[in-house]
Amino acid sequence: MSIQSINTRNQFRGRVKEIIEGPVVSEVDVETPHGIVTSVITTRSVRDLQLKVGSEVVALVKSTEVSIAKL
Amino acid sequence: MSIQSINTRNQFRGRVKEIIEGPVVSEVDVETPHGIVTSVITTRSVRDLQLKVGSEVVALVKSTEVSIAKL
Amino acid sequence: MSIQSINTRNQFRGRVKEIIEGPVVSEVDVETPHGIVTSVITTRSVRDLQLKVGSEVVALVKSTEVSIAKL
Amino acid sequence: MSIQSINTRNQFRGRVKEIIEGPVVSEVDVETPHGIVTSVITTRSVRDLQLKVGSEVVALVKSTEVSIAKL
Amino acid sequence: MSIQSINTRNQFRGRVKEIIEGPVVSEVDVETPHGIVTSVITTRSVRDLQLKVGSEVVALVKSTEVSIAKL
Amino acid sequence: MSIQSINTRNQFRGRVKEIIEGPVVSEVDVETPHGIVTSVITTRSVRDLQLKVGSEVVALVKSTEVSIAKL
Numbered sequence: 001m002s003i004q005s006i007n008t009r010n011q012f013r014g015r016v017k018e019i020i021e022g023p024v025v026s027e028v029d030v031e032t033p034h035g036i037v038t039s040v041i042t043t044r045s046v047r048d049l050q051l052k053v054g055s056e057v058v059a060l061v062k063s064t065e066v067s068i069a070k071l
Numbered sequence: 072m073s074i075q076s077i078n079t080r081n082q083f084r085g086r087v088k089e090i091i092e093g094p095v096v097s098e099v100d101v102e103t104p105h106g107i108v109t110s111v112i113t114t115r116s117v118r119d120l121q122l123k124v125g126s127e128v129v130a131l132v133k134s135t136e137v138s139i140a141k142l
Numbered sequence: 143m144s145i146q147s148i149n150t151r152n153q154f155r156g157r158v159k160e161i162i163e164g165p166v167v168s169e170v171d172v173e174t175p176h177g178i179v180t181s182v183i184t185t186r187s188v189r190d191l192q193l194k195v196g197s198e199v200v201a202l203v204k205s206t207e208v209s210i211a212k213l
Numbered sequence: 214m215s216i217q218s219i220n221t222r223n224q225f226r227g228r229v230k231e232i233i234e235g236p237v238v239s240e241v242d243v244e245t246p247h248g249i250v251t252s253v254i255t256t257r258s259v260r261d262l263q264l265k266v267g268s269e270v271v272a273l274v275k276s277t278e279v280s281i282a283k284l
Numbered sequence: 285m286s287i288q289s290i291n292t293r294n295q296f297r298g299r300v301k302e303i304i305e306g307p308v309v310s311e312v313d314v315e316t317p318h319g320i321v322t323s324v325i326t327t328r329s330v331r332d333l334q335l336k337v338g339s340e341v342v343a344l345v346k347s348t349e350v351s352i353a354k355l
Numbered sequence: 356m357s358i359q360s361i362n363t364r365n366q367f368r369g370r371v372k373e374i375i376e377g378p379v380v381s382e383v384d385v386e387t388p389h390g391i392v393t394s395v396i397t398t399r400s401v402r403d404l405q406l407k408v409g410s411e412v413v414a415l416v417k418s419t420e421v422s423i424a425k426l
Binding site for chain 3: 216219222223225226240241243245246247248249250251252253254258262263264268269270271272273274275276277278279280281282283284
Binding site: 006009010012013027028030032033034035036037038039040041045049050051055056057058059060061062063064065066067068069070071 | 074077079080081084098099101103104105107108109110111112116120121122126127128129130131132133134135136137138139140141142
């Protein structure tokens with residue numbers, strides 16, 4: 001299934017820099033032009049997507065999940 | 072209350088570019104080096120934080136909220 | 143940008159049955175074989191995706207967002 | 214405490230098909246009439262709820278957690 | 285459907301103190317021993333659950349949604 | 356970076372009572388005056404924040420993550 005467009009407004013393109021694999025979930029660190037974006041997904045998904053260091057990915061975040069803090 | 076540090080690994084500093092205010096929730100668009108990061112928070116929080124166009128903020132995302140897609 | 147695959151394990155294909163549009167967020171009800179799946183996304187995304195009644199879509203849910211209750 | 218009704222609109226009834234237990238979180242796969250729904254919850258909750266393969270459960274998802282993609 | 289138990293470890297019992305109703309989502313403020321707990325749910329759910337000021341409710345939060353900040 | 360204020364309306368102050376550390380994520384149980392609040396965050400954050408039993412913390416929850424159930 002190829003998805004044409006998705007509503008998640010916040011999309012960060014980059015390459016996988018590191019994967020810390022656990023029995024259930026894994027941490028996937030994505031290197032983007034403006035810093036590391038960290039994701040925790042199921043280890044099963046890491047395998048299904050065949051993610052490895054260097055894979056080109058997009059990190060996606062739903063707008064309702066973004067908090068705002070004032071400096 | 073001043074917070075020294077927070078666990079959300081994904082922090083995007085920037086300035087508020089636009090606020091679309093609704094009766095319950097508002098969309099806050101933050102201009103960051105990554106591009107626009109969009110957040111939906113309560114309108115009450117927009118007022119409590121006295122957010123307006125130009126405010127310096129950090130958009131925060133918990134790692135468990137970040138999905139990964141392969142290109 | 144066309145996405146090849148995404149890690150969100152829970153994907154519910156269906157057609158948009160109803161859209162309730164608000165100033166900031168909208169409710170999108172998707173008719174799937176599981177029954178109606180309800181999503182709240184930004185109204186901006188509804189427009190960007192040009193969603194309307196009858197659009198073919200996939201509702202996506204990250205596994206970490208799924209709770210379990212016992213009957 | 215018995216709960217009469219809950220606001221999460223998206224409820225998927227089924228039976229636990231598989232549990233992958235980790236030290237902190239576990240993956241619980243629920244077989245529903247229309248496919249597998251995957252959940253990640255704390256391992257402590259798996260024990261508190263005494264979940265095992267075959268348990269009758271409901272997988273619950275808050276509408277604000279559902280993303281929409283267009284095919 | 286009566287639910288016997290749910291995995292969300294964080295349960296805050298209280299009474300609805302205020303409801304701010306919007307066209308799509310509503311803010312429901314619950315008075316609990318912890319102070320006010322604020323929830324944003326669909327307006328449709330507010331009606332389905334027949335919530336009003338004074339209703340006895342439980343506010344539920346999945347552990348993966350809780351962030352930690354250091355003072 | 357010191358944060359002056361954050362939009363998450365639901366803030367529970369307390370002390371860390373227990374940490375269950377996993378390879379990727381850890382459970383952090385916070386004792387508040389009105390009961391335990393449980394959080395699952397990355398183990399990397401537990402280390403970055405130097406959390407240990409007794410640390411003074413605030414557990415934070417975004418309003419859109421709070422569900423409501425009726426008793």
